[in-house]
Amino acid sequence: xxxxxxxxxxxxxxxxxxxxxxxxxxxxxxxxxxxxxxxxxxxxxxxxxxxxxxxxxxxxxxxxxxxxxxxxxxxxxxxxxxxxxxxxxxxxxxxxxxxxxxxxxxxxxxxxxxxxxxxxxxxxxxxxxxxxxxxxxxxxxxxxxxxxxxxxxxxxxxxxxxxxxxxxxxxxxxxxxxxxxxxxxxxxxxxxxxxxxxxxxxxxxxxxxxxxxxxxxxxxxxxxxxxxxxxxxxxxxxxxxxxxxxxxxxxxxxxxxxxxxxxxxxxxxxxxxxxxxxxxxxxxxxxxxxxxxxxxxxxxxxxxxxxxxxxxxxxxxxxxxxxxxxxxxxxxxxxxxxxxxxxxxxxxxxxxxxxxxxxxxxxxxxxxxxxxxxxxxxxxxxxxxxxxxxxxxxxxxxxxxxxxxxxxxxxxxxxxxxxxxxxxxxxxxxxxxxxxxxx
Amino acid sequence: xxxxxxxxxxxxxxxxxxxxxxxxxxxxxxxxxxxxxxxxxxxxxxxxxxxxxxxxxxxxxxxxxxxxxxxxxxxxxxxxxxxxxxxxxxxxxxxxxxxxxxxxxxxxxxxxxxxxxxxxxxxxxxxxxxxxxxxxxxxxxxxxxxxxxxxxxxxxxxxxxxxxxxxxxxxxxxxxxxxxxxxxxxxxxxxxxxxxxxxxxxxxxxxxxxxxxxxxxxxxxxxxxxxxxxxxxxxxxxx
Numbered sequence: 001x002x003x004x005x006x007x008x009x010x011x012x013x014x015x016x017x018x019x020x021x022x023x024x025x026x027x028x029x030x031x032x033x034x035x036x037x038x039x040x041x042x043x044x045x046x047x048x049x050x051x052x053x054x055x056x057x058x059x060x061x062x063x064x065x066x067x068x069x070x071x072x073x074x075x076x077x078x079x080x081x082x083x084x085x086x087x088x089x090x091x092x093x094x095x096x097x098x099x100x101x102x103x104x105x106x107x108x109x110x111x112x113x114x115x116x117x118x119x120x121x122x123x124x125x126x127x128x129x130x131x132x133x134x135x136x137x138x139x140x141x142x143x144x145x146x147x148x149x150x151x152x153x154x155x156x157x158x159x160x161x162x163x164x165x166x167x168x169x170x171x172x173x174x175x176x177x178x179x180x181x182x183x184x185x186x187x188x189x190x191x192x193x194x195x196x197x198x199x200x201x202x203x204x205x206x207x208x209x210x211x212x213x214x215x216x217x218x219x220x221x222x223x224x225x226x227x228x229x230x231x232x233x234x235x236x237x238x239x240x241x242x243x244x245x246x247x248x249x250x251x252x253x254x255x256x257x258x259x260x261x262x263x264x265x266x267x268x269x270x271x272x273x274x275x276x277x278x279x280x281x282x283x284x285x286x287x288x289x290x291x292x293x294x295x296x297x298x299x300x301x302x303x304x305x306x307x308x309x310x311x312x313x314x315x316x317x318x319x320x321x322x323x324x325x326x327x328x329x330x331x332x333x334x335x336x337x338x339x340x341x342x343x344x345x346x347x348x349x350x351x352x353x354x355x356x357x358x359x360x361x362x363x364x365x366x367x368x369x370x371x372x373x374x375x376x377x378x379x380x381x382x383x384x385x386x387x388x389x390x391x392x393x394x395x396x397x398x399x400x401x402x403x404x405x406x407x408x409x410x411x412x413x414x415x416x417x418x419x420x421x422x423x424x425x426x427x428x429x430x431x432x433x434x435x436x437x438x439x
Numbered sequence: 440x441x442x443x444x445x446x447x448x449x450x451x452x453x454x455x456x457x458x459x460x461x462x463x464x465x466x467x468x469x470x471x472x473x474x475x476x477x478x479x480x481x482x483x484x485x486x487x488x489x490x491x492x493x494x495x496x497x498x499x500x501x502x503x504x505x506x507x508x509x510x511x512x513x514x515x516x517x518x519x520x521x522x523x524x525x526x527x528x529x530x531x532x533x534x535x536x537x538x539x540x541x542x543x544x545x546x547x548x549x550x551x552x553x554x555x556x557x558x559x560x561x562x563x564x565x566x567x568x569x570x571x572x573x574x575x576x577x578x579x580x581x582x583x584x585x586x587x588x589x590x591x592x593x594x595x596x597x598x599x600x601x602x603x604x605x606x607x608x609x610x611x612x613x614x615x616x617x618x619x620x621x622x623x624x625x626x627x628x629x630x631x632x633x634x635x636x637x638x639x640x641x642x643x644x645x646x647x648x649x650x651x652x653x654x655x656x657x658x659x660x661x662x663x664x665x666x667x668x669x670x671x672x673x674x675x676x677x678x
Contacts, residue, residue, distance in 0.1 A: 428567045
């Protein structure tokens with residue numbers, strides 16, 4: 001667990017100044033030590049949600065819908081919302097940044113929850129406190145929905161400078177913000193040669209995203225008459241999900257532009273000399289979208305709620321109940337969205353939205369002193385595989401729970417035949433969830 | 440609930456008194472949870488302005504009209520078989536009795552075409568929520584004779600009061616109550632969980648563009664022009 005001492009350390013403070021300073025101006029350390037409550041203590045039941053992505057926004061809204069008397073606080077470090085889903089079509093200018101962008105004010109004002117635009121710098125679960133630079137906030141229930149972080153250490157171990165260099169020069173762009181804008185700039189400026197996209201190993205945010213991204217980057221190259229290729233380095237044996245649909249697009253729409261390389265587990269990344277060594281051979285590149293392995297976002301590490309394997313090493317993902325999303329180590333904490341593990345659920349926007357509604361019902365029921373039997377989430381995911389004309393493919397998955405075996409089984413339905421109708425549905429899929437979270 | 444209570448609940452005293460007494464006494468007898476709301480008694484007409492007759496409603500064709508507001512779309516379907524009343528139970532414990540089909544075969548039904556999941560609706564450009572006739576199953580779900588929304592694959596059963604069959608919707612599509620009088624067909628109310636508030640909240644800019652003002656989009660209609668969805672919508676999106 002993140003202690004007060006750790007908190008001070010993380011704030012870059014070596015020496016802790018205790019007692020009253022004789023100086024008229026407080027030092028930075030004293031300011032942290034004297035950190036006061038940002039909000040008055042909760043009168044009834046306060047639920048603090050850290051992370052204003054697809055899952056966190058949904059929990060906030062549906063908690064207030066379930067019970068307007070619950071004091072709901074949503075803390076998010078970004079000032080506005082930019083959607084990761086549909087950002088690939090945006091790379092190819094098929095939609096504008098306006099389509100992806102939304103304000104946090106609207107749902108907070110309409111549904112009556114507090115939106116706090118701040119970073120979370122500490123969590124003390126024993127005191128039920130969340131720390132922001134503006135003070136701490138006490139909670140009765142805590143929901144952590146921070147999304148993912150990148151595990152550059154898997155490539156560079158302790159060499160943080162190399163990780164920083166890679167992040168700046170070849171951004172992964174699986175987290176909204178500058179890195180997405182940077183990737184778009186690089187794709188549109190690209191003139192000639194090989195552009196590499198790496199598919200992360202293990203679980204990662206939005207499983208079809210690297211393949212859809214390959215199509216959209218190829219679309220820009222085709223439009224700009226670039227003499228270049230998009231090389232997709234995938235540690236898996238084949239494309240998944242929607243493999244046949246993506247493969248058809250690679251071979252029919254972007255033949256000669258996209259080269260798919262399976263069984264290409266990364267052995268070494270040299271971003272300075274622009275070489276990637278893999279189990280399928282070595283690849284030089286002119287530019288790249290280098291996507292390292294993903295992990296649960298930093299807040300889960302801060303709260304010490306990461307699952308451990310048999311050897312006691314962190315798995316990188318949340319340790320939560322697969323049905324209730326309750327943290328195994330803390331009944332007052334719920335872990336939701338991309339962070340979770342131990343389920344067959346993909347890390348996707350739709351899934352975050354769907355899980356958010358379930359978690360809201362569970363917490364509201366618990367506050368009401370009732371038991372709620374959780375339902376299972378669902379997932380629908382469209383992927384744009386052609387930019388002109390716009391065509392897409394889709395997968396829809398419902399889940400079934402076997403009580404006896406305690407196992408969740410996916411029941412997927414896929415359309416791998418790309419169509420313009422599905423491209424239109426892609427945008428309606430997004431608009432509908434934006435409506436749900438914001439309108 | 441007696442008739443007086445019902446009228447007070449709905450706040451439509453003058454209007455309700457215009458409605459067929461037998462029709463409502465039967466319907467109200469089984470309504471417990473205030474799930475019925477009357478609006479204007481609006482006649483359904485054809486595109487030429489003449490009253491729509493039962494014979495004009497071809498089996499398994501998806502028709503659209505707007506009710507109870509100028510901007511809120513509904514689907515009218517002749518399911519070509521007797522559609523019996525159904526007791527609809529909601530997840531929150533409320534329930535209502537859906538009265539089944541109307542017409543000589545009791546085969547004609549109408550529902551709000553605003554998806555109860557995240558409010559997709561048919562516009563002039565696209566319709567993502569559609570009726571899939573028995574001979575045209577969905578490519579994704581392989582189901583036919585259903586209403587399906589392609590945004591997130593919410594599935595509803597038009598034969599069962601638009602109950603949720605599968606997918607993420609929590610409640611059925613709201614039902615539009617139809618009444619036949621001397622061969623004419625009227626829309627008289629909405630039964631079930633309305634989505635109109637969310638609809639008007641979600642589409643302010645879009646409705647203003649289409650109707651000039653949101654107030655015009657919210658005008659209660661007295662006449663509903665019925666047309667085939669394929670004629671109204673440029674691209675009927677099926678999945």
